[in-house]
Amino acid sequence: MYCECGATTHRVTKREVFFPVEEVFTEIRDFLSSSPSLDFITFSGSGEPTLSLSIGEVIRFLKDNYPTYRVAVLTNGSLFSDPDVRRDLLPADVVLPTLSTVIKQTFLKIHHPDPGISLEGIVTGLVQFRKEYFGEIWLEVFMIPGINTSDDELEGLRKIIRDINPDRVQLNTLDRPGTEDWVLKADQQELDRIQTVLDFAAAEKVEPYRYRALSSSHPGDPAVQIHEILRRRPCTVEDIVSATGLHIMEVAKILREMVVVHDLQVKKEDRGLFYYFRD
Numbered sequence: 001m002y003c004e005c006g007a008t009t010h011r012v013t014k015r016e017v018f019f020p021v022e023e024v025f026t027e028i029r030d031f032l033s034s035s036p037s038l039d040f041i042t043f044s045g046s047g048e049p050t051l052s053l054s055i056g057e058v059i060r061f062l063k064d065n066y067p068t069y070r071v072a073v074l075t076n077g078s079l080f081s082d083p084d085v086r087r088d089l090l091p092a093d094v095v096l097p098t099l100s101t102v103i104k105q106t107f108l109k110i111h112h113p114d115p116g117i118s119l120e121g122i123v124t125g126l127v128q129f130r131k132e133y134f135g136e137i138w139l140e141v142f143m144i145p146g147i148n149t150s151d152d153e154l155e156g157l158r159k160i161i162r163d164i165n166p167d168r169v170q171l172n173t174l175d176r177p178g179t180e181d182w183v184l185k186a187d188q189q190e191l192d193r194i195q196t197v198l199d200f201a202a203a204e205k206v207e208p209y210r211y212r213a214l215s216s217s218h219p220g221d222p223a224v225q226i227h228e229i230l231r232r233r234p235c236t237v238e239d240i241v242s243a244t245g246l247h248i249m250e251v252a253k254i255l256r257e258m259v260v261v262h263d264l265q266v267k268k269e270d271r272g273l274f275y276y277f278r279d
């Protein structure tokens with residue numbers, strides 16, 4: 001319910017090849033040809049990346065051909081009961097699964113999963129993955145006040161976090177506009193309390209991050225660049241400036257035109273005005 005990409009329009013649990021893998025390799029080669037400075041190459045997106053049967057092959061391609069880059073995978077963990085999924089992720093440097101509750105009713109309320117997905121399967125899969133995987137696991141726990149912040153909720157999480165034994169536990173909360181308006185942001189005092197109750201040395205609060213500005217914009221039509229960014233996630237003007245290297249006045253002008261012509265939506269959050277598309 002908190003996802004910045006909007007509601008899932010097509011629920012599926014069967015893994016498949018969504019794009020020819022050679023097309024992916026070609027795009028990677030093109031983007032990395034200039035040897036850009038990157039913190040990570042991250043698998044994420046509007047959809048669960050482990051649904052792709054090609055993810056293991058693409059990760060291995062990156063590690064074999066571009067070993068200087070660290071590879072990260074953002075995942076909801078829903079397919080970790082599948083040993084093939086766990087095996088595909090083994091070459092990654094960092095895997096960031098989400099686990100925000102160990103109580104079934106809360107899990108259903110937050111995630112609205114496909115009937116084939118079980119909370120028990122996710123938890124068991126994460127515990128098993130820790131035994132098989134030698135990279136870093138950064139466990140995301142997304143906090144929603146009044147939903148998964150009670151003492152019972154946190155005590156359940158505290159116990160299972162020790163079983164998973166991640167390298168980091170990242171306490172996250174709403175930043176960009178979520179799918180449902182009722183999802184609220186946990187304030188710093190609440191996150192401090194949660195951090196204390198979880199009592200896990202590697203637990204940390206995810207702080208607002210100021211993206212570093214690129215020295216120059218990626219070649220291409222600026223309006224197309226911005227449109228492609230906003231198709232993926234809501235952003236502020238500052239986010240877009242940092243991602244593209246475009247001047248703030250040019251970004252603002254393009255956004256004003258998009259609001260009129262392309263039905264671009266705007267919503268105010270704590271960090272400012274977010275621009276986004278909703279299908």
